[in-house]
Amino acid sequence: MTRLLDDPTLARLSQTDPHPTTPLSGAEGARAEALLLRLTTTPRTPGRDRTRVSTKVRVRIAAAGVAAVAVVGASVLAVGPASATDVLMQAADGAAAQPAATSGEYWYVRSTVRDGSQLPYEREIWKSKDETVLRDGASAALAAAEAGADELDPALIRTERISDSTEGGTRPTTFGDETSLTWDELDALPTDPAKLRKVLDERLADYDVDPDYKLWNEITALLSESPATPELRRALWEVAATVPGVELLGTTADSAGHDGTAIELDLTARRLPRYTVVVDPTDGTLLESRIESGGQQLVDTLVDQGPTDTVPEVQPPLCGPGSVPETSC
């Protein structure tokens, strides 16, 4: 206490403090900790507009507060700096707060792919329950790399239907890496993280690889290219937070310049890749996935995603009418 309060007038005045400093309540502490987390995982922007800061921060508090209460509890001001788990749980809450898609026969995702020494290319995919249409520059990028060209040949960028054919038509579209979930199965996944984890483990049981590797792969696949509902995305991020070894790298920007937070799962000690995801914790968007293995890096950056009712006109396969894509060519 300052010695100035030895003065009787000031000492008496000090007893009239309208709002004495008190320990934060559990809710106040949780909101404070959520604020701290958000600040320390956001790049510094000196000189930004103060009004905008205020509005943004208010949204941050509203979005992060509930999650922080659940995660950190009443003694939040005693915990350490933000961790990967904190960020993933914040992403879970942000994802759940997003509006659910209410229409659209197709789920559309547009991304940019950087694959090692090849030229970057765009990938667009439209998935309905029974049809998948893809337009990407993978073939053009490979051809350019082989020819030493410095630009993609637009003639090699095709829009093709890649749905699997069966005798009765086409196989249902599936989502995920190894779980191969149909749209209906995806919708039926539990949104309780423990139950979701159980279902994913069961679906992946026959896939005989490192359990952390296959779980992480599956979660990121479902988050990056599926019409998972906001509640399912929350649960997926919550399950991701349970994967051992996830590390917080810090704030960053994806290849498109969007601010996010980088989380890493380094499995190189198990002779597996090093994974990095860039997530926007405020809305749970998986902005970018990076996979490093054997000195090569594959980077997939989200450009746009959402429901749509329209798909572009499909072009014939490169090998001509009647050929089977990815088999004949």
Next chain:
Amino acid sequence: MRPHPAGGADADAAFSDFFRATYPDVLAFLRRRVEAHDAEDLAAEVFAIAWDTWDRAPRERRPWVFGVARNVAAGSLRARGRRQRLELRAATATLPSADETPTVGLDLRLAWSRLSDGDREALALVAWDGLTGREAAQVLGCTRAAFSVRLTRARRRLRAMVDDVDTAGAAVPSSARFPGTMLAEGDRP
């Protein structure tokens, strides 16, 4: 591309420690000056500014962040066309019981109401916000000597007004003089 942590792990840890140490004080500082329901939003704004300018912050960060809070509060009040709310603790509606802690008397309340905003600010920084003279000077952006003069004058004016109210109120019945306050007569200095 590599992630670019906002200021290095050490800086981030220092900011986190500073945040946790000062957030409750800054929140209380704001609650004394703005509507209570605005205080948390404004505290968030204060610490967002602190985060953004952390690398340029002076070595003495506690008075610095109070200075930021003062400016943020003033900006908010200006935006709403309101004056600062440096008011004494509100009186309760009940008369004191023997074991209750005395709080504020009518004499002090009336005296406070007659002070200028500048006098109130100087007094509040010391008596309520708990700042030293040197820290308060930094918050106000003046020299320590200038603050000392300002505080001394404010303190004298407050004491004089308390005495004035005390004298003038002698004829007022106690039930009317202390409506709902918790101050016993003998509590006065």
